[in-house]
Amino acid sequence: MKKLCTALLLALPSMSLLAAPAALPVEPKLAQQLAELGLKPTSVANSPVPGLLQVFTDRGLFFASADGQYLIQGEVFDLKNKVHINEEVMKPMRLAGVKKMAASAIEFKAKNEKFAVTVFTDTDCGYCRKLHSEMQDYLDAGITVRYLAYPRGGENSQTFSTLESIWCSKDKQGAMNKAKSGSEVSVAKCDTNVAAQYHMGQSFGISGTPALVLPDGSLIPGYQPAAALAAALTQLAKR
Template identity: 60%
Template sequence: MKKFSYLAVMAACLSTGLAAQAVLPEVNKAFSEVGLTVKAVADSTVPGMLQVQTDKGLFFMSDNKQYLFEGNIYDLKNKKLVNEDILKDIRKAGVKDFDGSVIEFKAADEKYVIHVFTDTSCGYCRKLHNEMADLNKAGITVRYLAFPRGGIQSATYDELQSIWCAKDAKQALTDAKNGKAVKQASCQNNVAQQYELGQSFGINGTPALILPDGRLIPGYQPAAALVATLSQNAS
């Protein structure tokens, strides 16, 4: 997997100022103590805070390095979610780096491309997949990325690896989502890296949909609602 564009965009979105650069060792130490790995640090648009991209998503930290904030911050003046404003470009670049290894269900008359982090044991993932014909008919191409909710030691991680290594990965994925057994297969794959990417976006459940503009929709959306969301965004 090529990481250049993802890291380059992350660096641009979290452009490290002198203040952030000076405290980087302290930030790394503080985050490591709570089990998080720092990927980038920047001076935040929120006064008195640093913004820190980690392997488990975006966090904010007080300038005195005493307080760690997890959750959404809303900019009342500009009427926007600060977290989303930071993460949209990072997500777009991140999924693009995996476009050579997704399992794609392509629309004949493609209007939109969405990326979906999926797990074979997830009921709502199956529900979304059952609407694939409607999604494709509406011009939505779906590119699947693996996200074994139980982690890389889980049975679904092994199953997802077999699916990504299958001769016909699309059919294997469809079979798994229909409750059919998947033939065990092995190959060089980046299922673990896809899972780690999802975690770095703050994803902790499936399905998780990344829209063309980088927005994240956590959870299932009916095909009609998803079409309406994409159409509204395009207009």
């Protein structure tokens, strides 16, 4: 399913057919039902799908019936207009989020930058390490990589502590290089927003790493080779 959604994301044209809907009050009944599922709604609006609300939560986007009886989690496509509904709804939220966190991202900057992507990463993730081991390929392709933290095991995991140490390090790039190669990172303590980065990733609907946020706010779940990513970014820039 992940491969299908990624393929559709890259194949469908980016079409701004969705006007930003007016925010609606969160009905107490719906809020209560979501709370019972461990979800906290942050905003509610009418969705492009007749009869369904789009509900933004701390764990991503859901769709719900107006009476709150039905809750839907999954990808929704408008086949007539060739629009990936979830992506069009989430793009502006992701862009606003990564912009807010930009100052705290660990950046590997391309000398001849053509594109910049934000990558939610976990130091113990195999494909995150693979991506990082090919960093020079991305830089040579003109792709700047900006890392944000997404410890898959949560805030009580060893990975979370490692990520905090990286973000507290004087040499953040060097610490990231060490961690991604499997070496131990010196413990460092400071005030970081690693937890805020993680929670933001959850609100984007991210559940695995690496997760790539493209310049238009699109999300690609999973590793992408430099050549494939450069091709996708070039295609995106032409739209």
